[in-house]
Amino acid sequence: MKSVINFCKKLLNSTNDKVAHDFSQGPIVIPRDQHPVSRQLISNNALKVLYRLNKGGFDAYLVGGGVRDILLGLAPKDFDIVTNATPEQIKGLFRNCRLIGRRFRLAHIVFGREVIEVATFRGHHDDNSGNNQKISKQSDQGMLLRDNIYGTIDEDAERRDFTINALYYSTKDFNVYDFAGGVHDIEQGVIRLIGDPETRYREDPVRMLRAIRFATKLDMTISEETHAPIKPLASLLSNIPAARMFEEFLKLFVSGKAVANYHMLREYDLFEHFFPSVERALCANDNFSLDESEQIAQFILQALENTDIRIANEQRVTPAFLFAAILWFPLQKRIASIKAASDILPQDAFFQAYHELMSEQQQSVAIPKRFQLVIKDIWILQERFEKREPKRAYKTLEHPKFRAGYDFLLLRAEFADDSVKELAKWWTDFQDAPQATQSQMLKTTGRSAKPRRKMRRKRRPNSKSTSES
Template sequence: MPSLGAASREKKGPGSATLGPPAPRADAEGHPHAPSRDAGSVRSARAGRTWPFRAAPCVDGGLSMARPTDGARLGWSRARGARYSPLAVSASTDSPEERAEEPEDGDLDDGGLPFEGPPPAIYPVQLSSKHMDRDAVKVIRRLNRYGHTAYLVGGGVRDLLLDRRPKDFDVATSAKPGEVRRLFRNCRVIGRRFRLAHILFAGGKIIEVATFRRDPHQKFAQKRYPRRPPKTRANTPEPVWLSPIHSDVDEDADLLIRNDNVFGLPHEDAIRRDFTINGLFYDVKRGEVIDYVGGMEDIERRTVRTIGDPDVRFREDPVRILRAIKFSARIDMGISPDVYDAMVDFRSELERAARPRLLEELLRLMRGGAAHRSIYLCWDVGVLAELLPEVAVFQDDEAPGAGRTWGRLRAIDERHARGKLPSDAVLLAALLLGPIEEALEGVRDQSAAFEDFIEELAFRLALPRRIKDRIRLLVTSQRRLRAGKIGSLARREFFADAATLYALEQEARGAPVPEWAIDPAAAEEQAPRRRRRRRRRKKR
């Protein structure tokens, strides 16, 4: 059996992951042989009656663990093509040197890796390879080879099921962040509240790897489906879907999540997520979707539904309200009636969320190719009145130019479809243009009037000063551009963004867009240079 050092010298292509130095299995503090709750664990003090539902896939297609983790265990095994049968796993007596060796494909038996948890619904699904990321698959296979469970998770699985190209691919695993770092030299561990491993590849690509987590105070109920989902694998126990238990929740209780960085199991990780469509795992090797929360049925119905009571889930993290709007608008999904009602009832909770998160989610609504529908949903639900009351009042009053706000948002979506998304400052300026111009109308000191308008808004969303100053330049330059007085403005650093904002406004009006607004770079080259006057020398 070759050593890790030999395995690490294998030929690598560009962007491929590389093995780290030999190291025995260790816990988060670096102690070797520490008992771990990884894929080999079968019994837990928290888990009651458990059902170890599957084996970890190996590189050769077999289903087994490379070596059992410390401690005697008893579990269930699913060999390929076999029925479920009990499997006794003896305690490991390997030395650290032996544990450092990488298992060869032929060394992996076909007995199966025991794994605990309630029985999920398992759907055989072969996702489209044209949207699958090869580097994410490499990461998962390497984690599997070393005895860890690893799945694609979250939005990547959702988008693949909807035949959309995911923006990024996230991996959830039983491996601790330190263990992931020892397996990949191209890895860095980041975060304080959430310790995540980032696997770096060529071209700036990052595969995010997170350890399965749980809410230490969360309990859940197992509920049976009214009838077995028709597309699930037949040779598995009757599946259940999990729902968080929120008993005796006081209306005035502070439910805001501030720390849930506790390692857990796959089913515990699934129920702590926000929406059922984001709580799915995908087993790349076996081609199976693992569903603990009923997300596959909501994918088929194209419905946004929370995992658990939406009232409680939005109070735990109010930003989930914005995420529900984002998924509904971007993926063209309906919102469950109880979720919609909770969004209306608890929209005021957004003021308790971290202000930088609010700004980032607002920008995501604008960047995602569905800015018009996203902001309209925010206005309809009442969320816009919490985030941007200036815009909400402007639209409610049907002020002059209110209709052009929706026109500019539609123009932004068209540019996104063409791959020409404007900068963040242009996106916010397009949304705020009507209210700002109303506030500046007839005012001599426009800089002071702008500061009065933007001060509270900038605090509410933690708006960076550079973006605030940029918005001021873009908006105040529009009067000159409408008058056709480009002049020296074309040589200013912000001219391209100002021209883009002008083009969005022209498209919203249904007016033709001038050539200099379509190609600001050409206008800058043609701009007349200001001649410097030579100073006359005084005659002596």
């Protein structure tokens, strides 16, 4: 990382510290011998797309995160490309292309499991001719609902969100083009929006989440003018579709920086737009006490920290586990409230609370059904762990989601009373014990099932014996 920072400083000195925030002056052009971006660091499939677009007579550039991460000394995960070819022209060049998106039309070039995203240069919305009305639309709050306006590379750079993403690499001349002072901000470690921050956030409120994600991912700080409007405009996230919020949840919480993102989301009043019921609990509302709120905060943080550790160790994680942990205490409070209000069986109280909580949650984050089912299994298993009769214990052990439920029990044990700690230790010992030991453990729990009394069947009167009597 230090060598890259030194490169940036050297580069800035070589350009007289000129930062191209004035788009009218054009980009800073960084020749090949003054930057570390190399074709050896770029996906072969991305290079194929760049070469074919160039061969087809179009301009094409690697843009954004791919260029930024190489300058930072990181291994890029995504290779996005921009071009002056329209989506239809791109599709004409690639048989393995599919067009997606209504808000902004994109081309996905599919190479097996790798997908290279190609976008047409975006243009401005200030066309007074009226020709853009059918391809561009904004809400009353300024959010872009449709954005299929194409332009030049200069216009495209102005439409980028952050300066560090307005960096373009060409395979024609191997130059890097810096339109917004992105190299300077990389050297300074600053996340800075291009243009007026309030306008840019209104165009797409998700940029507030992206600012936080880039800050934690790249270990940078958000510039003052960029973070100042976030709190006042936080409510705009309520206009974002719940399905898109799920995608943002994955990027924020299942990328290895969950703890850092959680703290920043709460700092800027954005967490409540993911989990409104949890935020109320964290603020000691909805009949939660201050002590309960503190316990909930520690419980969530531990779950997030465990997730970050697993990702760092390249272990498998599932979003369902995080959802189960984050929503656990609101679920318990709701179950208790239902039980207090009516004479209802515990199982019925659970399912009523589950459906109410998930229906509310779906309005903020659209959790796919495949994850909802796992969440439910994890929660149901917590009650089943308490049933240690022989048949039930073995059946619980064979449950497909036993491991996830058991890990959740261990998490609960860190914050619960001694009875939950004892339960977690019992299941830890039981699952790896030999069968003979397991049988002994089941006998000594004091919870073995009482032998069922055999009911003697009443003999029906025999018609023959009756007649003979």
